[in-house]
Amino acid sequence: MTEEKFQKRIDREEKIEPKDWMPEGYRKHLIRQISQHAHSEIIGMQPEGNWISRAPSLRAKMILLAKVQDEAGHGLYLYSACETLGVSRQELVSQLHSGKAKYSSIFNYPTLSWADMGAIGWLVDGAAIVNQVSLQRTSFGPYSRGMVKICKEESFHQRQGYEIMAQMAQGTSEQKAMAQDALNRFWWPSIMMFGPNDSDSPRTGNAMKWKIKRKTNDELRQEFIDKTVNQAEIIGLTIPDKDLKWNDERQHYDFGEMDWDEFWSVVNGNGPCNKQRLNHHKKAHDDGQWVREAAKSYSQKKELIAN
Numbered sequence: 001m002t003e004e005k006f007q008k009r010i011d012r013e014e015k016i017e018p019k020d021w022m023p024e025g026y027r028k029h030l031i032r033q034i035s036q037h038a039h040s041e042i043i044g045m046q047p048e049g050n051w052i053s054r055a056p057s058l059r060a061k062m063i064l065l066a067k068v069q070d071e072a073g074h075g076l077y078l079y080s081a082c083e084t085l086g087v088s089r090q091e092l093v094s095q096l097h098s099g100k101a102k103y104s105s106i107f108n109y110p111t112l113s114w115a116d117m118g119a120i121g122w123l124v125d126g127a128a129i130v131n132q133v134s135l136q137r138t139s140f141g142p143y144s145r146g147m148v149k150i151c152k153e154e155s156f157h158q159r160q161g162y163e164i165m166a167q168m169a170q171g172t173s174e175q176k177a178m179a180q181d182a183l184n185r186f187w188w189p190s191i192m193m194f195g196p197n198d199s200d201s202p203r204t205g206n207a208m209k210w211k212i213k214r215k216t217n218d219e220l221r222q223e224f225i226d227k228t229v230n231q232a233e234i235i236g237l238t239i240p241d242k243d244l245k246w247n248d249e250r251q252h253y254d255f256g257e258m259d260w261d262e263f264w265s266v267v268n269g270n271g272p273c274n275k276q277r278l279n280h281h282k283k284a285h286d287d288g289q290w291v292r293e294a295a296k297s298y299s300q301k302k303e304l305i306a307n
């Protein structure tokens with residue numbers, strides 16, 4: 001099948017399945033995007049895992065534990081979707097360890113207080129939902145179906161985070177200050193999660209043409225800001241952007257310029273926790289070697305018995 005026929009299928013909104021013909025560029029783009037997404041789910045377990053043993057109540061601990069486990073599940077769906085494109089799990093993990101594959105930079109910031117669990121659920125999962133809702137309609141079948149399942153859980157994540165923020169904002173003045181401080185630290189990194197501005201995003205063109213992405217970085221960022229400003233107001237917290245203002249003409253919020261030097265510095269490995277996150281993953285992976293070996297020999301044994 002030619003590229004032209006492929007594009008016609010995309011334009012007819014047909015889903016592309018793993019065994020279908022696809023241009024190499026499409027396959028490569030998907031492997032990069034889906035694996036980056038999978039790595040983000042898994043690395044994202046670390047900043048929150050940091051607080052499981054210090055949650056302020058049994059209820060809070062159970063909710064956080066369930067949330068972090070959900071993220072492991074998201075990682076697994078996504079690695080599986082990625083493997084259907086002809087790349088092995090082992091290869092994906094080694095790309096993460098060598099730095100060839102990236103994950104979302106938001107997870108390279110430390111979690112300093114319990115309020116950060118609120119800010120992450122509310123803002124980070126909130127930003128993830130905006131992106132993932134649009135990815136439910138992505139053109140690659142396994143990715144699209146994975147997203148449908150993931151989105152249901154993400155909305156629980158966003159709500160549990162917002163509940164923590166709302167509770168702290170209504171608590172003592174120290175608790176409210178902690179909530180505001182978490183918002184101050186996570187706001188800008190959260191809106192940078194959508195990636196560079198469209199004008200600096202060279203791959204957006206192909207991703208839109210192939211309907212891998214349905215909305216551009218800037219469209220998604222605007223959507224997230226528009227829906228989050230109101231939520232901050234309701235719980236009495238202030239978004240740390242002096243340029244944030246409703247624009248009647250555009251029917252959207254205007255907002256300030258992001259610090260792109262910081263963005264690229266964190267992407268390129270110089271964030272506060274890049275090394276820590278990656279080293280922790282490598283150690284956990286090495287420690288799990290015996291589990292992979294045991295699983296493999298068990299399945300070989302079962303096969304032997306079956307034959």
Ligand SMILES: [Fe+2]
Nearest residue numbers: 041070071074
């Ligand atoms: Fe997730």
Ligand SMILES: [Fe+2]
Nearest residue numbers: 071125154157
């Ligand atoms: Fe999540």
